[in-house]
Amino acid sequence: MSTLPTTPLFSKVLIANRGEIARRVIRTCKRLGIATVAVFSEADRDSPHVSEADEAILLGPAAPKDSYLNVDALLSAIRTSGAQAVHPGYGFLSEKSSFARAVAELGVTFIGPSPDVLDAFGDKMKARHVAHAAGTSPVPGTDEPITIDTPEGIAHAKSVASTVGYPVVVKAVGGGGGIGMQLVQAESGMERALKSCSDRGKASFADARVYLEHYVSKPRHIEVQVFCDTHGNAYALGERECSIQRRHQKIVEESPSPASFFHGDAGQQRRQSLYDAALRVVKQVGYVGAGTCEFIADAEGNLFFLEVNARLQVEHPVTEMVTGLDLVELQLRVAAGESLPDLAGRSTDGHAIEARIYAEDPAKGFIPKPGPIDELVWAGGVGDLQSRTLRIESGVRAGNKVTPFYDPMVAKVVAWGPTRQAAIAELDQALATTTVAPCTTNLGFLRKLLASDEFQEGQYDTKFAEVLAKRP
Numbered sequence: 399m400s401t402l403p404t405t406p407l408f409s410k411v412l413i414a415n416r417g418e419i420a421r422r423v424i425r426t427c428k429r430l431g432i433a434t435v436a437v438f439s440e441a442d443r444d445s446p447h448v449s450e451a452d453e454a455i456l457l458g459p460a461a462p463k464d465s466y467l468n469v470d471a472l473l474s475a476i477r478t479s480g481a482q483a484v485h486p487g488y489g490f491l492s493e494k495s496s497f498a499r500a501v502a503e504l505g506v507t508f509i510g511p512s513p514d515v516l517d518a519f520g521d522k523m524k525a526r527h528v529a530h531a532a533g534t535s536p537v538p539g540t541d542e543p544i545t546i547d548t549p550e551g552i553a554h555a556k557s558v559a560s561t562v563g564y565p566v567v568v569k570a571v572g573g574g575g576g577i578g579m580q581l582v583q584a585e586s587g588m589e590r591a592l593k594s595c596s597d598r599g600k601a602s603f604a605d606a607r608v609y610l611e612h613y614v615s616k617p618r619h620i621e622v623q624v625f626c627d628t629h630g631n632a633y634a635l636g637e638r639e640c641s642i643q644r645r646h647q648k649i650v651e652e653s654p655s656p657a658s659f660f661h662g663d664a665g666q667q668r669r670q671s672l673y674d675a676a677l678r679v680v681k682q683v684g685y686v687g688a689g690t691c692e693f694i695a696d697a698e699g700n701l702f703f704l705e706v707n708a709r710l711q712v713e714h715p716v717t718e719m720v721t722g723l724d725l726v727e728l729q730l731r732v733a734a735g736e737s738l739p740d741l742a743g744r745s746t747d748g749h750a751i752e753a754r755i756y757a758e759d760p761a762k763g764f765i766p767k768p769g770p771i772d773e774l775v776w777a778g779g780v781g782d783l784q785s786r787t788l789r790i791e792s793g794v795r796a797g798n799k800v801t802p803f804y805d806p807m808v809a810k811v812v813a814w815g816p817t818r819q820a821a822i823a824e825l826d827q828a829l830a831t832t833t834v835a836p837c838t839t840n841l842g843f844l845r846k847l848l849a850s851d852e853f854q855e856g857q858y859d860t861k862f863a864e865v866l867a868k869r870p
Contacts, residue, residue, distance in 0.1 A: 407734040408432055408482040408507070413451070414472055414497075415487030417793025418810065419710070420447035423485045425784075426726040435479040437472065439465035441801050445793060453479060460803045466490045469497055476506055483507040483733060485726075489805070492709040493520055509733040511687050511708045518683050519706040522571050523609060529703040532678040537694060537702040538562040539611030543571055546592045546608065555592060555610060556585050562612040568592055570599025571607035576646025578602060581613060614702070616859045618695040619643065620655055621707075622676035623717045625725075625741070626685045627732045633741040634673035635717055638690075641860045642847065644764040649840070649863060650847065651713035652751040653720050656818060656856025659699025672701055679706060688714075688729050712754070712810070715789055719750035719814040749818040751825050753844045755808045755834065757800040760843040760867045766806040769837035770799050776809075777828045787814050787824055800837055808834055818856070822848055843867060 411427055412435040413420045424434045424447065436451035441460035448454045455475040457465040465471065467490060476484060484501050486492035486509065495516035501508040510516070518524050523543060526536045540558050545551030559566045559582070568591045570578025578598040580591040592608055600606035619640045626632040639657065642650035654660070660669050676691035690711045692704040714725050721744065732738065758764050774796040777788060784790075792809035800806050811828050815821035826848050829841055847866055852858045 407730050407736070410435060410452075410479065410481045411483045411485055411509070411730070412437065412476055412479055412481035413447070413485045413487060414466070415485070415490055415492070416442055416445065416447060416466060416804070418791045418807070419487040419712075419793075421450060421793060422791060423487065423726055424450050426724055426730070430727065430730065432730070435475070435481050437466070437475050439803070441803055444798060446795050447793065455479060460801065462490065462803065469500060472497075473500055473504065476501065476504055481506060483509055483730075485509045485729070486709065488707075488709050488712055493707070495520060507733050509687070509729050511685055511689065515683050515685055516708050519708045520572075522569065522573075522705060523607070525705050526703075528682050529679050532675075532682040534675040534679050534703045537611040537614065537704065539566070540609045543607035543609055544592060546589075546596055552589055552592065556588055559585065559588060559610060565613040566610045567613045568595045568608055568610050570595050570603060570605065571609060572599055572603030572605030578608070579646065582610075614694050614696045616697045616861075617641075618655075618657055618858075619648075619692065619704075619860055620657070620672070620695055620701065621690045621692040621711070622673055623711075623714070623725075624676055624680050624685070624689050624691055625728055625732070625738060626680055626687065626689075627738045628686055628735060629737045631738045631741075632677050632681055632685070633738065633744075634677055635721055635723070635741065635744070636746050637669065637672060638711075638713055638716055640713065641858055642853075642863050643860050644760075644863045644867070646860075648713065649754045649756065650751065650844070651716055652749065652818075652821070653716045654746060654749065657695065657699070658856070659695070665699075668699055668701075675701070675703070679703065687732055688725055713752050715791060715810065715812045716750040716752045719789065719812060720746040720748060722747065748814055748816045749821040750812060750814045751818075751821045752810050752812040753825055753829065753848075754810050755829075755832070755844070756840050757806040757808055757834075757837045758840055759838050760840050764840070764864075764867070766802070767838040768800045768802045768806060771796060771808070771834060771837055773833055773835040775831075775833040777811075777831050788812070788828055790828075808839060819854075822854070 410433040413423045427434045434451040436454040438448045457471045491497040495513040498508040498513045529536045544555045565583045578595045582591045595608045596606045623635040638653045639655035640648045640651045690707040693701045789812040813825035
C-alpha cells in the first residue's frame with residue numbers, strides 16, 4: 399500500500415488494545431520490521447492478536463477495568479517488554495491524556511497526539527472553544543456547562559433552547575456513543591432531561607456536567623480524516639460519510655460521501671471548505687498524528703463542527719482504500735519525528751464502503767447477542783483477506799466467542815470499486831458469501847441496507863438504519 403521506505407522506526411511497539419485493531423497494527427509493524435507486543439485479558443487468551451504478535455502479556459481478568467483499562471497493568475507490561483512505543487488503537491485508553499502522560503513519563507513514545515491536545519478534545523466544552531477560536535462553527539448551543547442544581551441554571555438552559563430553537567439535544571460533556579444524550583422537544587421536558595443526562599454522565603464518565611445543542615433535523619454525520627506532523631505539515635485526506643448508525647454508533651461508512659450537496663462545482667467548493675474548516679481546528683492546538691474532525695450536516699448541506707476524535711478511527715480502512723495510504727505506517731513515522739510525504743492535492747481513487755458485522759439482533763433494537771463462533775467463512779471460503787478490492791479486518795477466528803465484556807463487532811468488511819455502484823456490488827457479494835455461525839449477526843440486515851433505494855441513491859440520514867430495521 400505504501401511506497402515509503404521500510405526502515406525500522408522503533409524496535410518494538412506495544413499495542414494497548416485488542417481484537418481487529420491490534421491485528422491491524424501488528425500487520426503494518428511486521429511489514430516495517432518492528433517487533434510487536436500484544437496485551438490480553440483472560441477472555442482473549444485464544445484471540446488471534448495474541449498469537450500473531452512477537453510477544454504477549456496477560457493484563458488480568460476479562461472485565462475491561464481489570465485489563466484493557468488497567469493503567470497500572472499496562473504500564474507494567476510496557477516496562478517488562480522494553481517497548482519503545484505504545485499504539486493505543488481506538489477506544490479504551492486511546493484518548494485518555496492521563497495514560498499518554500504516564501507512557502511519556504516512562505520515556506516511551508505514545509503514538510498519538512500530546513496529552514494537552516487530548517485534554518482539549520476530550521472535553522466537549524473545550525473542543526467547542528477551540529472550534530470557535532479557529533473560525534469553525536459548532537452546532538448552536540451552550541459553550542459552557544449548564545448548572546442544573548439552581549433555578550438560575552435551569553432558566554438559562556431554557557433561554558438558550560428558546561433562542562436556538564426546539565428540538566434541542568442535552569449531552570453529557572464527557573459522553574460519547576450516545577451515552578448521556580437526550581432529545582428535548584419542548585420546554586416542559588428540559589429539567590428532567592438535564593438531570594437524567596447529568597446522572598448518566600456521572601455514572602459512565604465520572605463527569606456530571608451537561609450542555610445543550612440545537613437538534614439538526616435529518617442530520618448526516620460526515621467526518622474528515624486529518625494528519626499532521628511535527629514539522630508543520632497538515633493534510634485533509636478526504637471525508638467519510640458515517641450516517642448509517644444505530645444507537646448513535648456507526649455500522650456502515652463510505653468515502654467519498656454520496657450526499658447530493660457535494661455534487662457539482664458548488665459541491666466541490668463545499669467539500670474544500672469542509673476540509674479547510676477541519677484543518678483550522680486541529681492546527682489551532684498544534685495537533686500531531688492521525689485524527690478525525692467530525693461534522694453534522696443539515697438537509698441543505700450546512701456543516702457544523704461536532705468534535706475531534708484524537709486517534710485512529712474504526713473506519714480508517716475506507717480512507718486507505720481510496721488514497722492508497724497506510725495510516726498506521728504514517729502514525730508510526732510521525733511519532734518517530736519524520737515528516738509526512740507531500741500529500742497536498744492528493745486525489746482519491748474510486749469509492750470504498752465498510753460494513754461492520756456485529757453479533758446483534760437488528761429486529762430487537764440491535765441488542766448485542768454474545769455467543770460462540772464455531773464456523774467462520776469469509777468471502778467464499780478465503781481467510782482474512784487484504785486485496786485491492788476487498789479487505790476483511792476481524793478480531794476473531796473460528797472457535798472463539800463473542801463475549802459480553804467488549805464491543806460485539808465480529809469484523810469489518812471493506813470493499814472498493816471504481817464507482818460507488820461497483821463498490822456496493824463488491825461489498826454485497828462479500829457479505830453474501832460470509833458465514834458466521836451459530837451466533838446471531840446483522841449480516842442479513844447489512845445486505846438489506848445495501849439493497850435499499852435510499853442507500854442506493856445516497857439519500858439517507860442518521861435515523862435511516864433504525865427505520866429500515868422496522869420494515870418488513
